[in-house]
Amino acid sequence: MNELDISAESFQLKFDKFLIGCEAVENATLWDIDTYGEMEDYYAMLLVSIILRTVTADGWVSDRETDYLNKLFGFTYDSGELEQVYDSCAEMLQSEDFDNDLTAGIDRLRECNARLADAFVDLASLVCDIIVKSDGFVTEEEKTEMARIRSLIAA
Numbered sequence: 001m002n003e004l005d006i007s008a009e010s011f012q013l014k015f016d017k018f019l020i021g022c023e024a025v026e027n028a029t030l031w032d033i034d035t036y037g038e039m040e041d042y043y044a045m046l047l048v049s050i051i052l053r054t055v056t057a058d059g060w061v062s063d064r065e066t067d068y069l070n071k072l073f074g075f076t077y078d079s080g081e082l083e084q085v086y087d088s089c090a091e092m093l094q095s096e097d098f099d100n101d102l103t104a105g106i107d108r109l110r111e112c113n114a115r116l117a118d119a120f121v122d123l124a125s126l127v128c129d130i131i132v133k134s135d136g137f138v139t140e141e142e143k144t145e146m147a148r149i150r151s152l153i154a155a
Contacts, residue, residue, distance in 0.1 A: 029112040057145035
């Protein structure tokens with residue numbers, strides 16, 4: 001098993017624990033399910049958005065990036081399908097609303113449970129590493145996007 005596969009397996013284990021934590025915290029806190037929906041779905045979508053932004057930062061989606069996305073989330077996309085998914089939500093993902101949604105989502109989670117917020121930040125950082133490394137060649141655009149996302153999740 002290579003380093004990338006080990007990281008993907010680590011992500012899966014941490015993500016499963018995170019989802020369990022979301023379910024427990026959602027029922028015991030002030031999470032507004034009417035506004036934000038299920039907590040685990042809300043944060044899973046933020047992670048997928050981070051992945052899409054990172055994967056497409058260099059202007060294309062490689063088969064290897066798609067393979068790891070599929071492995072992480074149990075999807076079955078090919079690279080062409082993933083590009084279509086991105087194209088359909090590119091405006092939302094590239095808007096400043098994404099930045100605000102990401103930071104507000106982390107703040108909201110921190111208010112509910114600080115340990116769970118730290119776990120989400122760890123997951124977001126790990127997924128950035130996995131997706132960028134899975135490309136085989138890290139472009140300047142990918143490095144810039146990863147640094148930008150890291151700064152958002154660290155704030």
